[in-house]
Amino acid sequence: MSTVKINRRLLNRDKLEAEIAAVAVRVFAEFGYEGTSIATVAEQAGLSKQNLMYYFPTKQVLYQRVLDEVLDEWLARMESLADAAQDPRAVLRAYVQAKLKFSRENPWASRVYAMEVISGAPLYGGQIQSRVVPLVRKDIEVFEQWIAAGRIAPVNATHLLFAIWAMTQSYADFSAQMALVLNRKQLTKKDFDDAEKVIVDMVLAAITVQPQLPSCDVP
Amino acid sequence: MSTVKINRRLLNRDKLEAEIAAVAVRVFAEFGYEGTSIATVAEQAGLSKQNLMYYFPTKQVLYQRVLDEVLDEWLARMESLADAAQDPRAVLRAYVQAKLKFSRENPWASRVYAMEVISGAPLYGGQIQSRVVPLVRKDIEVFEQWIAAGRIAPVNATHLLFAIWAMTQSYADFSAQMALVLNRKQLTKKDFDDAEKVIVDMVLAAITVQPQLPSCDVP
DNA sequence: GTCTATAATGGGATAGAC
DNA sequence: GTCTATCCCATTATAGAC
Numbered sequence A, B: 001m002s003t004v005k006i007n008r009r010l011l012n013r014d015k016l017e018a019e020i021a022a023v024a025v026r027v028f029a030e031f032g033y034e035g036t037s038i039a040t041v042a043e044q045a046g047l048s049k050q051n052l053m054y055y056f057p058t059k060q061v062l063y064q065r066v067l068d069e070v071l072d073e074w075l076a077r078m079e080s081l082a083d084a085a086q087d088p089r090a091v092l093r094a095y096v097q098a099k100l101k102f103s104r105e106n107p108w109a110s111r112v113y114a115m116e117v118i119s120g121a122p123l124y125g126g127q128i129q130s131r132v133v134p135l136v137r138k139d140i141e142v143f144e145q146w147i148a149a150g151r152i153a154p155v156n157a158t159h160l161l162f163a164i165w166a167m168t169q170s171y172a173d174f175s176a177q178m179a180l181v182l183n184r185k186q187l188t189k190k191d192f193d194d195a196e197k198v199i200v201d202m203v204l205a206a207i208t209v210q211p212q213l214p215s216c217d218v219p
Numbered sequence C: 001g002t003c004t005a006t007a008a009t010g011g012g013a014t015a016g017a018c
Numbered sequence D: 001g002t003c004t005a006t007c008c009c010a011t012t013a014t015a016g017a018c
Helices: A002-035 A038-045 A049-055 A059-082 A088-105 A107-118 A125-148 A157-173 A175-182 A189-207 B002-035 B038-045 B049-055 B059-082 B088-105 B107-118 B125-148 B157-173 B175-182 B189-207
Strands: none
Touching: A002 A038, A002 A049, A002 A059, A002 A107, A002 B002, A038 A049, A038 A059, A059 A088, A059 A107, A059 A125, A088 A107, A088 A157, A088 A189, A107 A157, A107 B107, A107 B157, A107 B175, A125 A157, A125 B175, A157 A175, A157 A189, A157 B107, A157 B157, A157 B175, A157 B189, A175 B107, A175 B125, A175 B157, A189 B157, A189 B189, B002 B038, B002 B049, B002 B059, B002 B107, B038 B049, B038 B059, B059 B088, B059 B107, B059 B125, B088 B107, B088 B157, B088 B189, B107 B157, B125 B157, B157 B175, B157 B189
């Protein structure tokens, strides 16, 4: 019974920590690491500052936890490109869709990660090195296998991947500017659908074997 | 002679302010607005904190000045798309090149601007609304004139522009992550050339009239 | 685990001499 | 315009009662 009690407490603690982290990711995204005060996070989460610090002893610990969860969720969705056996066009379409979905559903996660990278990844470079880079390299290898097999055009796989990331992630990171251009308060589902079409078309055109004007003019 | 003195002083003052701003843009890019202390900027610029505050009475004034200069320089390079009369392909190639050049030469400017937008542009939304959005709208109109004239394929002009921005700007903003993937300390000129090729190919493919496999197989 | 109180630091900003 | 000195506040973090 004491074990039950302990388990319950642990469960509650995990749940509470997850809730705090879920609040914190929004605050970090809006104000940056230094601009975020733990008092603000605590208030938004409905507890006292000192109570929050019982769960997360320092601000850095909270921030690292937030980044860890961001990366976990991001990596969970990015496994789709792992299989070289599938149809390249279908895989890439799904990949773009998954990344856009992530931008739409987790804009704060994307923004916190973006700010960390823009700052030079001072606190998270190690994790990027050990968790992100290997996955990227694997994706690049898949591209290169496709190229070697003549299934897609010989593009620069690394930069194509960079391009896909940039295009999809920008719908989370730069949505404030996009909304101003589109004259809305925030982006709509239709905006994401429009984006998907443009991005998928560009990516598929990039891997299509004859991208240059073919000499079709048979006399 | 007193006028000469005054003019000299004004010149020196302008020059000194510009130097301070040039230092500040790097610090803001690295640490964000809140993470930047004016003492750090002053130290890097080689003067005392109090002396810096003689030229920039508050931190916000310094930040706004930095953003103003960033935007000035950015807008100065983005006029290239303004002329609908020119060849679309040449214009877009030049546009991508100009944006990549900016990312390579002014990475800190790009990063400061990016962080401001990611945070929701709390301090600069007004300027973006009044200075950036009109220019963007004009560029989109140029696209749409081209489409109406049948000179390029009927793409979604707004999202194509978003895509170009995202792809080119990411080489400044996310260079830390890219460098990790590419296993270098920092991006090289060749990396930017490779990027240019991939991006230009994608953009040109997107505006090419028959992006889908043409039925060339004349029997 | 949650509370009150408080230490300790850092940093923005001001005053005034020179 | 530049310097020394200082104020003031926000914020992180800790100590200890309950």
